[in-house]
Amino acid sequence: MPVTQVRGINLVWDMLGEGSGPVVVISPGGRRGLASDRALGLLLAEAGFRALVYDRRNTGAADIALDGDSESQEQADDLLTLLQALGCAPAYVAGCSSGARLSLLLALQHPQAVRGLLLWRVTGGAHAAKRLAHNYYEQYLQAVARGGIEAVCETEHFAGLIGANPTNRARLEAMGAEAFAARMRRWLAGFHQGAGHPVAGLAPADLRRIAVPALVVAGNDRVHPAEAAQAAHRCLPASTYREVLSTPVDLDVDFAGWEAATPRLAAVFIDALRGWDASRR
Structure with a gap:
């Protein structure tokens, strides 16, 4: 897969889909690499979008780098530079859990690089x-x-x-x-x-400053409770709230449930993307 040097480190990436349609860049949760959400990217590509999947610093086959005061901030800055280097900005920015945090930071600090936000399994709460x-x-x-x-x-x-x-x-x-x-x-x-904010990583006042359209899909486990997604939805001024897995589970992270729900999540994202694209014409 292609490798691009970004801010002094090498990031590995892949573009799924062809043509000149809008790019949707996907940032997984945790410290998982691009392979974890490749199936989601393929479904978006089948719907006519180009899906950019990539290994963030300290994930997959990317370089290890521990610079700066905040891991999420470093990753947000990396993503901005990667999008610029690939000529993909502005892009639709999708993020899960830690990927949602960096996506929100990017939209807060560089709204010109973000067409819209697709957020799922937002992190929040004392347990998380x-x-x-x-x-x-x-x-x-x-x-x-x-x-x-x-x-x-x-x-x-x-x-x-x-x-x-x-x-x-x-x-x-x-x-x-x-x-x-x-x-x-x-x-x-x-x-x-x-970490103490209702949405981990961003204060409510910062969320209220993010004006780009956003879709917030609730999580269902202890690290990603629905309450965190509801808080994000209340604060983000141009957001829509959806549920894909609506039954809470007594697990830290419901990996199996969300892997099985990938087609349903993709359908929700595709509906939102098509609506946003239509409104821009």
Whole structure:
């Protein structure tokens, strides 16, 4: 797949669909790579859109990079630069969970690059804040304290990044344990700053400043409760609220349920995209 250097790091991407139709860029949740939402992208491409799927920094086969004060902010800046480099801006921006956070930041700070937002499984609540702080940052601080960079390289996530992109081991080794820990602590502090909002990562006042059209599809599990999506919908001035999986489940993350619901989610997105496109003509 193509590789583009963005802000000093290499991102891997793929464009699904042909022609000159509008681009929909998809940012998955967690630290998952482009493969996780490729099926969604293919369904959007079948409907006539071009779907850009990509590995964000620290996901898939992209480079490891721990710069800045906020992981979501770094990823939002990366996406803006990638869209500009590929000549795809403005684009429709779709994001799930952590991908929704970076998508909202992009729309807040660079509305000229965003035609509309497709958000699903928005994160919020005390349970999500505690779980994600551990999953994203604290477990790696524990690993580096226990066994240095070698212990970090042996964790499931970073071992996967090295397996997909062997140059990532050299990046971690060059960074060293002390710098790795300092950067991870900085990102943890940045995460905590916004984790207490109804929509993790953005204050309600910031959400109210986002004027682009938005579709908000509620989540159904403990990390992505419907209440977070409802809060986003109330704050975003040009949003529509939908449910695809309406029955709450007692799981941290309902991976299986949402994988099975991909065709239904795609249909909801396609309806919104076609409506937005028609209104622009």
